[in-house]
Amino acid sequence: MMSLVSAALLTGAGAPPSPAAAPADDPFVWLEDWTGPRAMQWVEAENKATVDAFQKDPRYAGYYKDALAIASAKDRIAMPMLIHGRVYNFWRDADHPQGIWRYTSPADYASDAPHWTTVLDLDALSKAEGKKWVWKGANILDPEERLALLNLSDGGEDAVTLREFDLETGQFVKGGFDIPKSKQNEGWLDQDSILIARDWGEGSMTKSGYPFVVKILKRGEPLAAAKEIYRGEASDQVGTFPMILSDGSGNRAAFLYRGVTFFGNETYLVTDGAVKKLPLPTRSQLQGMVDGQVLIQTSEEWKSGGVTVPSGSLAAVPLAALQSGEVLKPQILFAPNARQSIDGVAATKGHVILSINDNVRGRVQVLTPGTAGWTSKPVALPDNATISIASASDKDDKAYLAVAGFLAPTTLWAMDAADPKPAQVKAMPARFDAAGLVVDQFEATSTDGTKIPYFIVHKKGMTPDGGTPTIMTAYGGFEVPMTPSYAAITGKLWLERGNSFVLANIRGGGEFGPAWHEAGLKTKRQIIYDDFAAVAQDIFARKLSSPKKFGIYGGSNGGLLMGVEFNQHPDLWNGVVIQVPLLDMIRYEQIAAGASWVDEYGSVSVPAEKAFLEKISPYANIRKGVKYPTPYIWTTTKDDRVGPQHARKFAARLKDYGIPYHFYEDTAGGHSGDADIEQGARLQAMQMVYFSQRLEGK
Numbered sequence: 001m002m003s004l005v006s007a008a009l010l011t012g013a014g015a016p017p018s019p020a021a022a023p024a025d026d027p028f029v030w031l032e033d034w035t036g037p038r039a040m041q042w043v044e045a046e047n048k049a050t051v052d053a054f055q056k057d058p059r060y061a062g063y064y065k066d067a068l069a070i071a072s073a074k075d076r077i078a079m080p081m082l083i084h085g086r087v088y089n090f091w092r093d094a095d096h097p098q099g100i101w102r103y104t105s106p107a108d109y110a111s112d113a114p115h116w117t118t119v120l121d122l123d124a125l126s127k128a129e130g131k132k133w134v135w136k137g138a139n140i141l142d143p144e145e146r147l148a149l150l151n152l153s154d155g156g157e158d159a160v161t162l163r164e165f166d167l168e169t170g171q172f173v174k175g176g177f178d179i180p181k182s183k184q185n186e187g188w189l190d191q192d193s194i195l196i197a198r199d200w201g202e203g204s205m206t207k208s209g210y211p212f213v214v215k216i217l218k219r220g221e222p223l224a225a226a227k228e229i230y231r232g233e234a235s236d237q238v239g240t241f242p243m244i245l246s247d248g249s250g251n252r253a254a255f256l257y258r259g260v261t262f263f264g265n266e267t268y269l270v271t272d273g274a275v276k277k278l279p280l281p282t283r284s285q286l287q288g289m290v291d292g293q294v295l296i297q298t299s300e301e302w303k304s305g306g307v308t309v310p311s312g313s314l315a316a317v318p319l320a321a322l323q324s325g326e327v328l329k330p331q332i333l334f335a336p337n338a339r340q341s342i343d344g345v346a347a348t349k350g351h352v353i354l355s356i357n358d359n360v361r362g363r364v365q366v367l368t369p370g371t372a373g374w375t376s377k378p379v380a381l382p383d384n385a386t387i388s389i390a391s392a393s394d395k396d397d398k399a400y401l402a403v404a405g406f407l408a409p410t411t412l413w414a415m416d417a418a419d420p421k422p423a424q425v426k427a428m429p430a431r432f433d434a435a436g437l438v439v440d441q442f443e444a445t446s447t448d449g450t451k452i453p454y455f456i457v458h459k460k461g462m463t464p465d466g467g468t469p470t471i472m473t474a475y476g477g478f479e480v481p482m483t484p485s486y487a488a489i490t491g492k493l494w495l496e497r498g499n500s501f502v503l504a505n506i507r508g509g510g511e512f513g514p515a516w517h518e519a520g521l522k523t524k525r526q527i528i529y530d531d532f533a534a535v536a537q538d539i540f541a542r543k544l545s546s547p548k549k550f551g552i553y554g555g556s557n558g559g560l561l562m563g564v565e566f567n568q569h570p571d572l573w574n575g576v577v578i579q580v581p582l583l584d585m586i587r588y589e590q591i592a593a594g595a596s597w598v599d600e601y602g603s604v605s606v607p608a609e610k611a612f613l614e615k616i617s618p619y620a621n622i623r624k625g626v627k628y629p630t631p632y633i634w635t636t637t638k639d640d641r642v643g644p645q646h647a648r649k650f651a652a653r654l655k656d657y658g659i660p661y662h663f664y665e666d667t668a669g670g671h672s673g674d675a676d677i678e679q680g681a682r683l684q685a686m687q688m689v690y691f692s693q694r695l696e697g698k
Helices: 037-055 060-072 122-129 319-324 488-493 514-518 526-541 557-568 594-601 607-616 645-656 677-696
Strands: 081-083 086-093 096-104 117-121 133-140 147-154 160-166 178-182 185-190 193-197 213-218 227-231 240-246 252-259 265-271 274-277 284-290 293-298 302-304 307-309 314-318 331-334 340-347 352-358 362-368 375-378 386-392 398-404 411-416 419-427 437-445 451-459 470-473 500-504 550-555 575-579 631-636 662-666
Touching (some): 037 645, 037 662, 037 677, 060 488, 081 386, 081 398, 096 122, 117 122, 122 133, 147 185, 185 240, 193 240, 213 240, 227 265, 227 274, 240 284, 252 319, 265 319, 284 340, 293 319, 293 340, 314 319, 331 352, 352 386, 352 398, 437 526, 451 526, 470 526, 500 526, 526 550, 526 557, 526 607, 550 557, 550 677, 557 575, 557 645, 575 677, 631 677
Parallel strands (some): 470 500, 470 550, 550 575, 575 631, 631 662
Antiparallel strands (some): 086 096, 133 147, 147 160, 160 178, 193 213, 213 227, 240 252, 252 265, 284 293, 293 314, 302 307, 314 331, 340 352, 352 362, 362 375, 386 398, 398 411, 411 419, 437 451, 451 500
8 A cells, every 4th residue: 555655754643633523514523533433323323334235245255365465475575674694574464464583594584494583573462561562673883783773553553662672682761761652753873862753742743744843862761851852944845854874984973854845955064963954855855875975866857066966866076065065066866757757765884776667677787886976887686577676784795686477477686786797585485366467558538638647457368348347546646656566465355366467657657757746736737637547548549458357446545536536437446445545635634634634635725626525536436326346345443544534535426426336444454554464364355355346247
């Protein structure tokens, strides 16, 4: 599930704000009461009806069994995290539904049956402490790499508890950092102090529910004794967060990001408790450091020191220049063409690994600094696949790359960036029968003439008579690309049955860089929805499917996309799954972290933007008397990012208008719906029952 926030903002705190004053014509605002008794009674009744409709279907048991078997298979690839010369991994299976954190040596990891040492068992910890702890990652102290701050969520919320953990002893540190639940982000300043942004009490959180006050907290001090070093503004759309960069040459520096808007930030350098603003583009991100060179990815053109860095590029500037305040003269490491975008950046001890999308296909380069400047070397890896950087370390030049395609199970490749000749070390077994399946890439023409690429996975030699049940997904927002991946459960539960799957690369995403995203910002957003409909119409024109056999699904911002398409083109689909969605775009700024996304969607405080939001808001545009396909709307109570309120209100209005629907709200799992593997399998199985009922027939 795609998120609505960048990786730097994934952890974060507290309950969504209480409902603000509602319009008089909104009869369902009471469902915004996040965990209120009346709202939860309504949820309970709705859940029962949907569980009966899906889980009593004779297909459900088989779908759930297959989905659970795939999610819990012990021969999955244990994705690596390189720490202190070890390979760490967070693992879930049927014996560990909430997961264990464990490690082995790189040599043993490459074997067919690694011997793992468990350092933390979340199932056991949850049982002992009466919580449902969900893993949200670990912040490792550099350079010792022995201490970690674990981010643990109770039930899957973005709000986390921070607890200090000793990787050598496998124990929580007695008397160590133990910081109560909040939306919070932290960085190790040194072994005995951390930079932390969190809820410090009244007046320390933005309207979107993120912290804007950063303090230094020393070991053994209570939170009340933490020293403030920076304060953003309550009016900031996002918040302020610390970040630590280090490299294999011993350079280390602390930075702060102030998210004035979602895409526009100010970057600060922290030195001896003093904070200095840096002359970096507002739409840029620090991506690492190599040999004292700070890596900067831009989403806007950047002119500095006589150099023009194109939008969507990767550049480098010396840390020393940032510290001294001299005019920056960036070195351009990569500048994309019109069909390329940066997918990932990782720094090793002496190199930079860069993964890019080239016409929605993965490519990798190794970039190396030298006395004559930077050089670039392509890396030979399988074609027509998505390639991601699984892990890298600045202690050496070792790295792991993951390669996957629609029909190609994920493989893992080990590589030394100093001599980039990757070798496959892991391969996931096939989870579904792909014999006789093919992948085609076509282009649809949108309403403004732009060509919109899409992939379709289907049976080879399929008769083009419009009779093939087909499901399509997309995201279309926040510069997030959607690329080919091995969706094992979709393959097993859907493709094996002779059906088709479509991935649409619509605007708003990041498939072709910042310009592809910016084409659909705010009041220009209708083009995103036009792109999606154009792909469906192109499929129908090719007779690869037809509206009666066609279903769509998407989550988060993709859930908003589904809601809009449900309203604007009810005749194009016979099934619509709306997952953890935004739907009330008139009040989205008042719900959960909604105020942080004004940069993407616009604000009702701006007349032109309000008029557009009123025009496209799914909740506001349901109409009586229209023949809609029966939708399936699902969300989770623990979602403190988008919030379950949107989904509840949308379903309630459908019910009020006498329009058939299904609604389900899982009580755990947060925005991703992944509190444990059983939950994920249940949600997948229920969704596939819905599509089978709608597109294949009873």
